[in-house]
Amino acid sequence: MRAKGQAYEQQARRFLERQQLRFIAANCQCRFGELDLVMQDQQHLVFVEVKYRQQQHFGGALAAITASKQRKLRQCAHWYLQQHGSLEQPCRFDVIAIEGDNINWIQNAF
Numbered sequence: 302m303r304a305k306g307q308a309y310e311q312q313a314r315r316f317l318e319r320q321q322l323r324f325i326a327a328n329c330q331c332r333f334g335e336l337d338l339v340m341q342d343q344q345h346l347v348f349v350e351v352k353y354r355q356q357q358h359f360g361g362a363l364a365a366i367t368a369s370k371q372r373k374l375r376q377c378a379h380w381y382l383q384q385h386g387s388l389e390q391p392c393r394f395d396v397i398a399i400e401g402d403n404i405n406w407i408q409n410a411f
Contacts, residue, residue, distance in 0.1 A: 309353040310337050313397040316404055322347060333376035346392040348378045350410075353399040366396055371411045 307328075314324055322340040329336040338349035352365050374394060382388045396410040 306351075306353070309399055310351045312399065313349065313351040313404070314338055314340075316397065316406070317347075317349065320406070329377070329381055331377055331380040333380060334373040336374070336377050336381060339381065340395075342393075344391055346382075346387065346390050347395050348374060348381070348392060349395045349397055350374060351397045351399070366410065 310327060314327070317338070317340055318324060322342045325339040325341055325346070326336070327338055329339060336348050337351040338347075340347040340349055350366060350370075354365070371394075378392060378394070382390065382392070393409045394411050396405075396407040398405040398407065
């Protein structure tokens with residue numbers, strides 16, 4: 302299952318690189334959870350959550366980004382910024398929702 306998730310994260314990375322974002326890191330793990338992708342979009346550091354669902358049953362990929370998941374991602378991002386000495390850098394949270402063959406990029410998702 303992990304290999305499948307990494308394949309979708311690679312697909313999301315390639316998609317974002319075609320949108321002129323620069324890859325920084327992948328699968329950054331800390332005690333709060335994991336950041337799927339860290340990208341650079343001009344002056345913003347972008348923390349990207351990648352979600353895949355085959356179908357839209359139960360709300361699809363976006364429904365998986367719950368308030369609890371958002372809180373964990375914020376904690377991970379804060380940890381990442383502390384580790385890299387960039388607490389002052391502007392950042393945002395994007396979501397790449399892959400459903401079947403469709404890629405939906407939500408910038409500044411939360």
